[in-house]
Amino acid sequence: MASSLLSPSFTSFLRTKRCFKAVPRKIIRCAIAAPQRQPSTTGSVRTAMTMTEKILARASEKAQLTPGDNVWVNVDILMTHDVCGPGSIGIFKREFGEDAKVWDREKLVIIPDHYIFTSDERANRNVDILRDFCHEQNIKYFYDIKDLSNFKVNPDYKGVCHVALAQEGHCRPGEVLLGTDSHTCTAGAFGQFATGIGNTDAGFVLGTGKLLLKVPPTLRFVMDGEMPDYLLSKDLILQIIGEITVAGATYKSMEFVGTTVESLTMEERMTLCNMVVEAGGKNGVVPADSTTFKYLEGKTSLPYEPVYSDDQARFLAEYRFDVSKLEPVVAKPHSPDNRALARECKDVKIDRVYIGSCTGGKTEDFMAAAKVFLASGKQVKVPTFLVPATQKVWMDLYSLPVPGSGGKTCSQIFEEVGCDTPASPSCGACLGGPKDTYARMNEPKVCVSTTNRNFPGRMGHKEGQIYLASPYTAAASALTGYVTDPREFL
């Protein structure tokens, strides 16, 4: 019985235990879930908590947390990639010893994805370092690539880590997922606490499975109303960032709720959470629901336990949007909060369009672009680069029929309208990469992109200009050669 676990000695053990003592998770869950005594008998009053506070409370084995508390959190998944993995491994070895073993070989997920299809020797070496480490440590989830000449002969290779984590079932409601990448917040779409950490912290997690985290306060974004069929969740998040600025959510949790959010697919929820870091957010969360559970079916065999904000939970601020009234937006150079309506930028001539990345390179992003191309019956006017996030996305482009197309696939539609052939899956030119990276901006071009950042130099050239947009707006712009509101075609 759970109540027998709540003996005074057990609860005091919970309170006083040192961070390195392992307490079986099952027991902790029972203890937290057990009925509370009435305040009249204990003198204590339980304060309502937000989702983020509750996840961190469970992960730190506390009954109650308040924003600002610093707690040792048990990590469910640590993800690293080719850019930060080697540095994190170096710190782990230096601090824990050359022969040290990682805390859990099944909770570390290593995903080469950033600088893959390049002849840059140092970039290639980074992947070799990951491979050696994974062999040495017998890491269960290593999505390796050995033959760079053809990604398809590497069955383990996935591509962009944030999309691969979801597709491979590593994202689970109620858990804590850390990663050495700022867009790790994407996984908050699954109702979990997910955030990016630095190499030093990752080195520590590799050795202990724990991290000291400060509990963030939560901003709540209530998005209600029917989503017009010319909007995607990229428009919603650009709208929000435009409103609160790139510093508006610094070290805060962003919780997304409302009827619109409930209607979004998992991939669209991922887009929403992916860009919380562009507002400075610590993490983003969407409450798990039937859409989440359905997506997870067959992807994970591990039990998970969703949590939800209490009715009386305290939010730092609440923002409300009537989504039915919103219009397609872009973020103009050189900041994700430099918001404008797409139609206000109709005179901006562009040189190229890029569809890809963890933000805008998922199957549904390409489906959305294909829908616009199909509706237009026109050819693209500027080079249009397509970089599927993962190997699975690439396969979807060649196999799934686009609704209303009479059975055509995305790849067929893209070819008919004159796009470049879909490239090998990776982070590609979202963050520039080595000089030989496919679709890198090596000249000062103007690009409409479905990616997440438009800082100077982000896609390669310091004087390049990037307009961040939804896949609808990106496709519409490719068809005209100007920044274009997709309503012109939809």
Ligand SMILES: CC(C)[C@H](C(=O)O)[C@@H](O)C(=O)O
């Ligand atoms: C390379 C990595 C550290 C970086 C990040 O953390 O976000 C990259 O993925 C990006 O999008 O800028």
